Amino acid sequence: MTTHPDSPALSLPPELHAVLDAALDCVVAMGADGRVVLFNAAAQRTFGYTAEQAVGADMAELLVPPSLRARHRDGVARHLAGGAPAVLDRRIEITGLRADGSEFPVELTVTRLRGAEPVLFVAYLRDITDRKLAEAELKASRIRIVEAADAARRRIERDLHDGAQQRLVMLALQLRIARGRVGDGDESAALLDEALAELDGATAELRELARGIHPAVLTEGGLHPALRALAARSAVPVVLQEVPDARFAASVEATAYFVVAEALTNVARHACAERATVVVREEAGALVVEVRDDGCGGAAGAGGTGLRGLDDRLAALGGRLSMQSPSGEGTTIRAEIPCAS
């Protein structure tokens, strides 16, 4: 394979040209001087140049956005000078430049044709605008689902607070008034006392249920007071080693809160632990939540626990959840939640 001395185009048998033109991906080849020697039909469609316009032109001028040109040329020069190839033979995502000046995301592999003399680089590219859009839409949609779930939880808590909980207080009030009018010896007295005791239990249960759905103090006061309250209610003693006072986006705070809540529930249920330690700290644009226990460890993957749902919630926010549970050494749950603050 050689370039013809009086033409910059790569001279190929016509069948091979036809094969390249039928490809869905753009195929662009360039010599050591940076000039385009091959520009297939897909490349013509994608970038908006004819083969005549492209072949012989400087590849960087033609297809690489101005902001990336210097880097591109440095890379080629370094490679030709014997440096290690930084981009060859792997899939990378980068920005391309169309004839009309617009930029777009491309997926790209560059290879240096082995044995070709003179040097020949071949790039295979495809326009991934649609995929990028779809990914962005999917991401936004997943975040919206998490936010909608949080909003629904807040609403349910609010409705319970303003509805059922108030009604139960009213009911208790009325029952006490009734009880006050009934003498202690009356057989209705015992019934009313029983009803009042039952009602006390229901009120307390509903209170804890509402708090579990969404603690009002999380919305009002943030993670610190909410986690303190959670720790005070835990069946296993909890040390809050570090929790920031700062406020974060509602979805970030709710996720951190539910990770700790779920982890502590698991500790109480499975870990045979004497103590759990909670650390929440901001690290490189992420809120890192860690719940450690001193229990028996050896917990199966997050799949079998309530952590599975949290895994999805974290993924939706671009974060991740991991668990380490070596047998006999306790369990550590760690969540990283992106929190550009």
Added chain:
Amino acid sequence: MRIVIADDAVLLREGAARLLEDAGFEVVGQAGDAEELLRKVRGHKPDVAIVDIRMPPGDGAEGLHAALQIREELPAVGVLVLSQYAEEHYVTRLLEHGAEGVGYLLKDRISDVERFTEAIRRVAEGGSVLDPEVVSLMLGRKRANGLEELTEREEEVLGLMAEGLTNKGIAEQLSVSERAVERHVTSIFAKLDLPAGAHDHRRVLAVLRYLG
């Protein structure tokens, strides 16, 4: 004794107002939101304002903010905050500038008329009232993190001090003599290394600070 009561749940507010009237209190004003509460408290200067912590327009703790404002503006007005939740965070904020004439109770306590009216009287007299559930949560956490060696009785007395009871109140509650309570209190203060001699609301603050 003159009361202003604020709650956005009208039925509940009126029920509580009736209950208080029946118990011999004078309900001089009712309010459905924080703004109305502040207006009525400024106008009537009651002995006690009873405030629901969560009132419109917001979704947070507007009642708490109003309560704090009353304490700042009119320190002679006792403030009893009612909440559906035993929430230490609100208690801490409510007691930030002292425990004199202030209380925090779970809302369903109002049906226990005797204890409710007793709480109002204590707040009116400058004492403090803290819901037993909040105290028990604080005690539980402190125990988990290493509460000093207290006897069971002493822990009980510590909890009742946190609830704002005086020695006399504690003695009645435990059916023991006031002298016995004093002995427990002295012993607790020594064990916990708390400033001895603190009384009433200062004692509450000292105990809560220890438990916090």
